[in-house]
Amino acid sequence: MKIPLLTQRQTSDQDLVSEITPDVSVVVPIYNEVESLPHLISAISQSLTESGLSYEIICVDDGSKDGSQELLRELTKTKQPYLRAILLRRNYGQTPAMAAGFNYALGKVVITMDGDLQNDPADIPLLVEKLNEGYDLVSGWRKNRQDAALKRLLPSKIANWLIARVTGVKLHDYGCSLKAYRAELVADLNLYGELHRFLPALAFIEGARITEMPVRHHKRQYGKSKYGLDRTFRVLMDLLTIFFLKKFLTRPMHVFGLFGLGCMGLGTIIGMYLTFVKFGLGQSIGNRPLLILAVLLLLAGVQLFSFGLLAELLMRTYHESQGRPIYRVREILDSARQA
Template sequence: MIPILNEEESVGPMYDHVIKALDPLETPFEIIFVDDGSTDRSFELLSQMAKDDPRIVVLKFRKNAGQTAAMMAGIEYARGDMIVTMDGDLQNDPADIPMMLAKIEEGYDLVIGWRMNRQDKWLSRKLPSMVANKLIGKITGLPVKDNGCSLKVYRSSVIKRVPLYSDMHRFIPAMTLPLGARIAEVGVRHHARQFGVSKYGLSRIFKVLLDLIAIKMLLLFADKPIRRFFGLAVLAFVLTLVSLWPLLDAWAGDHSVMMQTTITMLLGSLSVFFLLLGAVASLVHQRLGGVNLRWD
């Protein structure tokens, strides 16, 4: 599964490399390209390729939705028992796929590639990635050398149960661990970009931090989430009742009640918020099959 965004010069060579890597395996496969709202000729070229080779599937977004959304669309559509994801800019090497497939056959559910001798700029790409990998490992409890490497192999039965949004494709390994996933890491080749420009910059750091906060909340409250959030909601409701007494007293005495009214309204709103948040967390919990999202 390959997400594409304005990679008209890369799609042809990418197809050739994938075919060269997979044809010798003599096993059925499909190549899913997800056009994430490209404005160049990427979709036109992919459509023609699909006409020439029935193993190619092309999905198209009407507008750019981001790499995570593109990956989830491709994963949802995929029909095979194994799903391989990779970037469409030729920096990942399809020649590594057979080795990774062999690794997953050893009994793993997810095989993660980590880019050896990474061919990216140090300040804008390598340094933020190093910091992010350390931070993600610390917060999730799963140390992974290279969360940002898109070249991964999954068992379909596992990855299709993982709910993702925003830019959470970087956290897929951590999100599969609660499902009991067995994970392996292997070194893979990495090439300098030949065509086009990178779609990422330092601005993504803020998105990663926000998603990390969301994942930390999920890990903390996903075990019986409605019960945990209900406790917080009850606490906020009790504080609301407590704050009502001085508010009524202020009204009776014809004093200024602006501040007290504001506090009471905030506490009441917080109580409702925690109840709704617990309901949402319960839905996520059910989507993951009712597993415990906490691990040691």
Template sequence: MNISVVIPLLNEQDSLTELHDWIARVMQSNHFSYEIIFIDDGSTDGSWNVITHLSSQNPNVKGIQFLRNFGKSQALHAGFEKATGDVIITMDADLQDNPDEIPELYNLIVKDGFDLVSGWKKKRYDSVISKNLPSKLFNWAARKTSGVKLNDFNCGLKAFRKDVVKNIDVNGEMHRYIPVLAKNAGFVKITEKVVQHQARKYGETKFGMNRFINGFLDLITIWFLSSFGKRPMHLFGALGFIMFAIGFGFALYLGIDKLFLNPTGRLITDRPQFYLSLSTMIIGTQFFVAGFLGEIILRTKEDKKRYSIKEALNLE
């Protein structure tokens, strides 16, 4: 199997047949062996019926149906888990990603040796105010925070070497940061390719302005996890030490002042420095405890499924 095309979707029944035919035509004209994995993320329209029909007509079509909507990251995770291709291509199901880009993406992985190639929709057909400007701000923040120099982190059209998707854990809403996850896993040969963006032909977008708020929150999360996810004590222990040292310093000053410098002065408990000292030492201790708990959780956690599959087609 050379190429796996992983397509998460939600209520895209009108576009699926056209998308399938387009992908199949590209694969056949380039003599690629392929599989198309549709992941139905809890659609309420006839998307699964279309996928079932396509799989009966084309044995290269495989399908996964979730019991409910679990999110794009979980859909990609399920697709990556089942993909068998040497090169994995991801794209959205709304026909805004162009399957004609697949051969060039494939060559960048196989011939040029990249681990990951991310699409860059340099010319977009989205609303400037609702999507373009927030997207530019989001991408700028992602570049600065992660160190991955991409112009379009959220483009659904990407190509991966098989080892990449088998060694990253896409969860929550981290699909926006797959290049960052790949970099953190040690896959540093990452590039981007300008791809054609097409206007939506059917249906309506599933994303609103809240996705950018969630995106920035996820960016903070992934920065924290990449920096301290494997060693929480390094962060919480350092903060705890600093806070405890500040509190202990105030306590030492108050003790010396009361015993040697001003024994007839105010009671220690009447001075605001006492409460500052007490508070900072308690906070420092709590940070230490948080660090220890984080280390214990890391060493005892069990992997759990983050989605439930209702039905699968042509998959072992």
């Protein structure tokens, strides 16, 4: 059964584009998954063929050293016409690999998933169906997750709770790579650092309509996990970045200026008190810690206020140099054209 597509194209030029544009682009970051790759590609192909969707599979090799690159070269040369391989020069990390896949994806819908066979390709058509209900992003929820309880599940539950509280996007499973995006949303997402974990939060900043649905999760069959407890610190740092972007992306002066004025105000009050003590009461203030505190607060206030001004200028440069508006239009309704 063919799932309805997201966009209707009407002109002859657009019809030509539609013929070469796949319905779905499946982006799979790969790092040392040579044993899983043939099974994964076969399973994705079978699932999407049975659903009636046209598709492409984009495997982004993130500097693998186990023969994954050689296998991808072989597969793209022989029997996999729908397969595209992007071989990165070295191991950059999952976020850059995912960004590369986004940049080369041609489909109307972009699916992301891990390359370790723990995500089930049979869920892809279901994600697309859910997306067609009017959402911009559908996130997978590994409701029955097949991972170690202490090493993976417990830290994940804590991280999901914390991320939901900070970002305001209520999802059960931020760490699930199996997600479906509208292509126009992907075009608005600029990835850097290790922000792939926070794609729903970044999409929320762009005004996306987000939901989640339960998906299947399998135990790892080949290789070993690339994740460890050391990622906790990186997640916390990235979470602070997301919090700042969500609150103050277009108005950084509101945070720097607020703290700056607060410091200058407190420093001024302490300075006025010390002035009264010096000249009103005739007491010495040279050896008082309050004097040092007042000076530090005034200097910090001036610096924070200056940072706010510089950040405002940087944000203006960021938006104007890219021609990037500070708003997103979902649709335009014109009664004259509809009449």
